[in-house]
Amino acid sequence: MSTLIKGVNIHKRYVMSKDNYVDALQGASVEIQQGEMVAVMGPSGSGKSTLLHILGCLDSLNSGEVWLDGRRVDVLTGRDLTRLRRNEVGFIFQTFNLVPSLTALENVALAAHYAGKGKRASDEDAKEALAQVGLSDRHKHRPNELSGGQQQRVAIARALVNKPKVIFGDEPTGNLDSASSEEIVARMHRINRDTGTTFVLVTHDAGVAQTCDRVVHMLDGRVS
């Protein structure tokens, strides 16, 4: 197994004003293998979301290093960062975060479109991704016409559509009932098995964590 993601001694400080700041990460280090399904657990405010955002190149860090697939990525800016977000990582959020004015198919195709695919190719790939999450019959539905579990499946399809190496989920089942939650987790396991996509999932649900290959615990901005 090769290392896909490596975070080394990451520090992150949120500065609200001159002497009002929060050290959200205080030397967090983590290593995730290719094809792994990792759960991240820890008390609220321990820095799980912050770590996920930094590993997923959505946020900057104050010091430390982030490596993705053998390449240092925390130093990237502008176009390179955008390219990385398009092609190498996918994100799933607790609150689904679909674009409300777009249909399920359009939401998924949007990510493909941003990655530079044409309309036809985007739609093809979006249909395939929606099929992978079992939503082939919901192409034309808007987010507000879908259940929470279905919305999250659309979000997974969207994260999946550009075939990223890793998908980060920040409490992806946090807003779902247990039946939907189980279904979502099962889908992610299937995708992980079929495509080898790595998953890093922040969760409060011990049941969810138990299904993963490994659990990473966080406390006070560090991995313990």
Added chain:
Amino acid sequence: MQILRNVFRRKLRVFLTIFGITIGVLALVVMGSMAEKINLLVAGGTRYYSDKVTVSAAGMSSMFSSSLLSVGKRDEIKAVPGVAEVSAQIGTLLDPDGGASFGMPPMLMGGDMRGEDLESFKISYAQGRKLTPQDTGSVVVGADLVKRLSAKVGGSVTIRGEQYKVVGIADKTLTAPDSSVWMTLPDAQKIFMQDVPEMVRNQIDQSAVATSFVVYPTAGTDPETLAADINAAVSGVKATGPSAFQKEIANTTQIFNLILYGIAIISLVVGGLSVINTMTISVSERTREIGVRKAIGASDGQIVRQFLAEASMIGLIGGVSGLAIGWIAVTLVNKALESTNINLFLVTPRLAIGSVVFAVVLGLVSGLYPSLHAARMQPVAALRYE
């Protein structure tokens, strides 16, 4: 389609914004069509006067006087070197008690038709034929007067209580000839004399009356120079070249244009401010969405383009509806005023296209700041925004 759906997400606010642009474009179309009408009149005049000299009685401040000249002066003028032909003309109001009105008042024109083959301002005929010097008792009617005089070729029209046979109806020129009736010089002289005070009337010879001469220069003669030569050689007349028309008419209409367009542009700028407002609110409402879009790989440019497309769509819809309403309004007003022969407005293609393009550009410019602001947001900052 996605652009339209996003634009109409907040219906009332967007409707009001579009309405603001609509009003601005409406003002632009109405004011602009008034200016266009005047511009075409002036352009026609500029073209007509460009290659000739106009001679009127001396001492008149305006080249458009209808003070008296004697036809006898024609030989004197014709003797000036550089003159190819001289045509005696009578120009008077078709309707002497018509009162003051906007635009061009209908005119009655009589001429001896000399030098017609030298005339570069050609008029074509929708029906019938042109007038000849032998057509005493007949007229040709300009396009805008057809309805008002109930003119038909072969039929007759009543002018100052007398019947005249219609031999031709001119094509629309979009300039002064549209509101003119042409007749032979003797017929015009007769009508003109009716307007002259009785005391004066007895002292002048009807057949020698003219209000102006049109002087055609020979090939290669500069009309401006020729006008000066005529002034030097012939007493009691005032000759003016093409520049007089520019000075008297064209320049004043330019100021009028500026005022008209100024009003329209101001109302459009107000519309533009409301686009800025709407787009700014729309951006802040959709901060999370922007964060999501960036998180799944949208570049700054793609975010900018999305919001600019929405802003220009607002401009486009406002522009097209403003043009449509303006066009309808202007057409209705022109219709209502048709019988009075006041034709105030003209929606030209360049005005129609220009006002819609302007509205779109306004939307784009107004949307630029909010769009750039949206694009520069950090994805995570935008995602955490509630």
